[in-house]
Amino acid sequence: MACERGERRIFEGVTFSLEPGEALVITGRNGAGKSTLLELLAGRLTPAAGQILWEGAGERTLTECLHYVGHRDALKSALTAEENLTFARDFLGHPAMKPGEALDAVGLAHAARLPVAYLSAGQRRRVALARLLVAERPLWLLDEPTSALDTASQETLRLLLERHREVGGMIAATTHSPLFLRDAKEIRIERARIPLPQRGEG
Numbered sequence: 001m002a003c004e005r006g007e008r009r010i011f012e013g014v015t016f017s018l019e020p021g022e023a024l025v026i027t028g029r030n031g032a033g034k035s036t037l038l039e040l041l042a043g044r045l046t047p048a049a050g051q052i053l054w055e056g057a058g059e060r061t062l063t064e065c066l067h068y069v070g071h072r073d074a075l076k077s078a079l080t081a082e083e084n085l086t087f088a089r090d091f092l093g094h095p096a097m098k099p100g101e102a103l104d105a106v107g108l109a110h111a112a113r114l115p116v117a118y119l120s121a122g123q124r125r126r127v128a129l130a131r132l133l134v135a136e137r138p139l140w141l142l143d144e145p146t147s148a149l150d151t152a153s154q155e156t157l158r159l160l161l162e163r164h165r166e167v168g169g170m171i172a173a174t175t176h177s178p179l180f181l182r183d184a185k186e187i188r189i190e191r192a193r194i195p196l197p198q199r200g201e202g
């Protein structure tokens, strides 16, 4: 795939495959296009060249099969952690863990009834990650999932990711620090630095 944003080609020649149970770690310098690649996979951007093939999911489209956890946590600050997860569970379909169980799994059971506005950055991140657990979706797209997490929470996340893979789930994650995932594939995005042709140049 290739991707263009604004007047620039961000990257090109990016190709990979992901099978059930596999993890892909996306690395590269600041601004290289890691988040952009995730946004392409999430269907939020359209590739300038190439395509995404999603096979074996039956009736479900790619967007119905994925969770996307971006830099912004997409939580409603006035609602409690539990209410946010209840909303996500009802909205996303294919319900999995109950909100209380998901919060327990990320070590936040004690904060279930607190408005998200009262939580720290790392706690908010854990609520956002708990959303992965309340609806069954095979592909998890994670943009720097360990940011703001302390060491213990990073290990909890690693275990959740490995458990997802054990049941055939797939993960694509951008990162600047090692995620310590077993046998993960890695793709390094390099900025293409190619200006697009000016109008009239063909």
Ligand SMILES: Nc1ncnc2c1ncn2[C@@H]1O[C@H](COP(=O)(O)OP(=O)(O)OP(=O)(O)O)[C@@H](O)[C@H]1O
Pocket: 005, 006, 010, 028, 029, 030, 031, 032, 033, 034, 035, 036, 037, 174
């Ligand atoms: N909405 C946008 N419109 C135009 N260009 C954008 C937009 N968002 C990002 N870009 C540009 O796309 C390029 C890649 O950005 P991206 O966020 O994908 O990088 P990244 O590799 O995830 O960086 P970081 O490590 O800093 O998170 C950057 O040059 C950025 O300026």
